[in-house]
Amino acid sequence: MAMSPFFTLLRRDITLALREGGAIGTALGFYLIVIAMLPLGLGPDLNLLSRIAPGLLWIALLLSALLSLGRMFETDHEDGSLELLAIGGTPLELVAAAKALAHWLTTGIPLALLAPLLGILLNLDLSAYGVLVLTMLVGTPAISFLGAIGAALTLRARRGGLLLALLILPLYVPTLIYGIQAISGALLAGQSFWPSFLILAALSLGSLVLGPLAAAAALRIQLQ
Amino acid sequence: MAMSPFFTLLRRDITLALREGGAIGTALGFYLIVIAMLPLGLGPDLNLLSRIAPGLLWIALLLSALLSLGRMFETDHEDGSLELLAIGGTPLELVAAAKALAHWLTTGIPLALLAPLLGILLNLDLSAYGVLVLTMLVGTPAISFLGAIGAALTLRARRGGLLLALLILPLYVPTLIYGIQAISGALLAGQSFWPSFLILAALSLGSLVLGPLAAAAALRIQLQ
Amino acid sequence: MDLGPHADFILASYAVYAVVLAALAAWLVYDGVHQQRLLDDLEARGATRRSRAGRAEKNTKP
Amino acid sequence: MTNQSITQKLANPTRFMSLSGAILPWLAGLAVAVIVFGLYRGWTAPPDYQQGETIRIMYIHVPAAWLAMLGYALVAISSFGLLVFRHPLADVSAKAAAPIGAAFTLLALVTGSLWGKPMWGTYWVWDARLTSVLMLFFLYLGLMALRSSIEEETLAAKLTAVLALVGVIILPFIKISVEGLSVPWLGLEIPAWNTLHQPSSVFRSDGPKIHASQLYPLLYCALGFTLLFFALHMKGMRNEILRRRVKALRIAEVDRARAAEAAAPAE
Amino acid sequence: MRLTAENLSIRRGNRLVIDGLSFAADSGEVLLLTGPNGAGKTTLLRAIAGFLPLESGNTTLHGGDTEREIGEQSHYVGHANGIKSSLTAAENLEFWCAYLGGSATRTHRRDRVYGALDRLRLAALEDIPAAYLSAGQKRRLGLGRLLVADRPLWLLDEPTVSLDAASVALLAGIVEEHLSGGGLVLAATHIPLGLGSARELRLGGSPAASPGPSDSMIMEETGFNTGLPSVDQSRQGQEK
Amino acid sequence: MRLTAENLSIRRGNRLVIDGLSFAADSGEVLLLTGPNGAGKTTLLRAIAGFLPLESGNTTLHGGDTEREIGEQSHYVGHANGIKSSLTAAENLEFWCAYLGGSATRTHRRDRVYGALDRLRLAALEDIPAAYLSAGQKRRLGLGRLLVADRPLWLLDEPTVSLDAASVALLAGIVEEHLSGGGLVLAATHIPLGLGSARELRLGGSPAASPGPSDSMIMEETGFNTGLPSVDQSRQGQEK
């Protein structure tokens, strides 16, 4: 059966990510190390740590994913693939979506799955693991898809990494807030999980549309 | 009077940093935005925030400074200056030291001075400001000088930024630990400030030696 | 054998140990087989090791 | 045969391949045998009066912790050999040792955590020893990440070696953090960082402090896992040499294709 | 099929690099773009492919798919090859074949890819990661795109860079075949491609000298581009 | 002063690019390195400058400062210019003058820098950030280093790239002056520099053909470098 260009591209990007290896490893390593630094900075008070653990895990995940976004379009731009992808007959929006999806699959999901392990370092409550991973899995697509905008905008800028973070972090605020709210909703009595969780899902869905649209617009300008 | 090559280079790097502007701005912006995200992730409990504020400020400063390190040798390598600096008759160790010092002056100090302002966002105790800035000023040279090793090692690596952080963060652990310990030593009764502070200063002094040595070794290999 | 109240922890640590070391060994063995196969493929295709290349080359060249 | 000539003989990768090919099965077999014997002795020894049955974890935890440090020492020595003596196998050795050392570090962390829950009531505390071992783990990760992100192999090898040598300062830190350091003639006195983890009881200037019924099984296990470590390391080095041959052959293949084209008359 | 450009002007930075250029090319024809460095050859090709916005004028592909843009009906071969160094030669071509919709089924795709590799004399290297290929071999692999998916219009920007003589002849053969199948080729080049008959569109400097038959052609070079960003030029462009 | 290289071998990747090369050059002499792409010209210059480790052999500068390495007694002009685009032309040169220890006092430095700018016909651009200079102007500014600090040995790697004819003549004049002051120049180049007399050291391909006087010279090319990383070459290197 014929594979659509979208899936062809998705498969290629995943293959590349797995084969070149380092990218996933570096993001995971950074996540790990940032989490490990936190207790050193905040002091080894285990009660305190376990209380703020979900928030810290979320923010560190955000940073790791964000800082790994830089190369989403960069290699394709350098080796000339990007322009060929652009005029291949597939809308650039779909191209951007495929690349963002590949990033989510190869970075967002591994980071989300690593989070509970790192939870141990922060003495995270065992009962929180399920909700934590669930909200992260639902929330991280927004990182990859909104991040695609930043990656496209900073494609030819000096100081890509930090600049990208600076541009895109404000867009993540809603995701962060509702992600944390959903977790505390599930853990604390008298609060509810579903409303925040649904908003979180809606945000991710929205970013699935907004991200590729804006990223494609930015890419068109970059190719000029 | 003749200026030594060391100061000539230092002055040039500072001039460049001020003239190109963006670098300092981006690091400060990143610091600001990471601190601003924290209350969103940790919840608005002001007591809690003010308690962990010094640690958070330290860690966020570490990350901002670290992620801004990537370009310490990069532009000089690209435009061919680095090799000219290397055979100019000045030991490469001094070259690395001058560049690290310029980074500290243009990034470490501004970040340390911005910290108390950001402390407001975290409800930092007013009495802590002095110690906070003092320990940061004494501790940040280690960031620039040890970071120079990472910048030199990752000069030609793919994925510079994250990788640099991954390589160098473990080396910062002692600085972070004693920096925080000095602050709590000053703020809490029954603990003392000076021992930790002196160790912190010793660590910075040690990094002034180790950093340029190792960075120069790495640079020599990069130029091959 | 009675392992007392903490049997789970003891067994878990031995299990993790066994799994990690087995995985490492398996990966090394697989990698060895894989590289050897690539090498055999390449040699079968006529490429020869550097130290032998010269002689082979000389024979084929007019 | 003197040491010198062994190293010289081994310097030749072909030589190393045939030698290691002969040794490896025996080494691996011996390692497994010693480990089985050591664990058997350990499991038949009486439980500890304080730690009860959980003392069984010691027989794997402590060897893992030692091998974590030994592995790093091996990486560092190999790196030194690469940078200073340009020994042809040094980089192969450093590259092969890193993942194995990382695996044992991970095992030390995991078994330590699993031991910590019953003993200290928590999987993890931020004390000096645990933190420094975690940093050692990160250092291993950093070595592997740096190598994988530089395309040019000789460059990657040398830079990784520099990092490995810089990282050596972590080894004394692992020791000092728990036991403190006092150098009387310098008037230097660094106190131990507050810690839950017990200090060394085997390698002490005043002799081992642990009971013989536990000490001997522990030493057997340590020996067995060390043999295993070297067997794995040897296998890794063999793989790496093969990988480099594959690469050389691929480059040769490309060259040959180009040479054949150059020889063929233009169409 | 016929490609026409009418009164094209294209701006780069703040000067008009192409200014009031018109030309046409028919099926079976190759139009060579020549001219000094900086004359605007790359600029023109990228504008036709749709990367650069037109300042004025328009380009049309008569007899093409009116639903799709010209770029989507073209192969564009630029300075970079669009090759992933960690994929093997065959994987690279298979990707482009599938992405560009070269063949519907997997087996067809494989046939086509291996045919192309044979033709480009890369068959021996099909399983080797592209990182190991030399510059010339990479270039040929990049040209493989032309063979694994059908597009009527080929836009080639210095396609012979880093190719040796034999490979240039190979490329000429591939281009000839495309032309005889009713294709259309625009190629920017500094060196002769070795094609039987080719019309030349000279940009910059002296007005166009076209050796081919010129009955069906509107070729007019009103711009004055020497490739130097001189003040005069940009003023000229602006006053038009 | 005399630069000698004895039995040099230099490895790049895993092949010997330079293999058993010996040569010598005396004060007042320019030695041109020529040869096809990839022959090892850049490699040789970088090895002499001290960037690349020698596989075997040695280089010596007789009559130089024995305390300092050859690189520290040389100007190296590579492909990149060592120019900061946000500094002005004068600031760039002043930096190099001060860093390389060209002049002790500030006024001396300024004189020297402005003299160099005049000589390089950049005086009109002295206050303009280097970002706005054209490629040729940047190159000239890079060559300004040669004038603002004294070094006996000049290692020039394709110094004429992007220079127009007048600037090439200017450079030739500067080189001649350096030679007549007792300097020593090694230059890798594809095109003639327009110097009166120059000995040539040909790397790769056919053996060296040296037009200059050859009495004082040991020139021997035992290596066999075609510029292609072929199997034969690396074997040759290893069996030696």
Ligand code: HEM
């Ligand atoms: C993740 C947690 C842990 C880590 C990273 C860790 C790490 C280490 C290290 C590095 C050593 C070697 C020390 C040396 O030889 O200098 C060691 C030895 C040892 N550890 Fe742990 N450990 C952990 C948890 C535990 C726990 C919970 C216990 C038991 C309560 C324990 C008991 C021991 C013992 C008995 C030794 C042998 C000491 C000796 O005799 O030299 N460890 N551990």
Ligand SMILES: Nc1ncnc2c1ncn2[C@@H]1O[C@H](COP(=O)(O)OP(=O)(O)OP(=O)(O)O)[C@@H](O)[C@H]1O
């Ligand atoms: N991104 C850009 N911004 C501003 N000016 C540009 C840009 N790209 C190209 N130019 C200018 O446009 C002009 C035409 O460039 P173009 O690359 O089309 O030339 P060309 O004919 O392809 O030259 P070559 O033979 O060197 O490939 C040049 O003067 C160049 O300086």
Ligand SMILES: Nc1ncnc2c1ncn2[C@@H]1O[C@H](COP(=O)(O)OP(=O)(O)OP(=O)(O)O)[C@@H](O)[C@H]1O
């Ligand atoms: N970093 C490197 N690693 C491996 N091989 C290299 C490296 N740099 C150069 N080479 C190889 O060394 C050989 C000599 O290169 P070098 O740059 O010295 O040639 P050159 O004579 O300066 O050529 P050109 O005329 O193109 O400048 C080439 O075959 C090149 O491929």
Ligand SMILES: [Mg+2]
């Ligand atoms: Mg062009």
Ligand SMILES: [Mg+2]
């Ligand atoms: Mg060269």
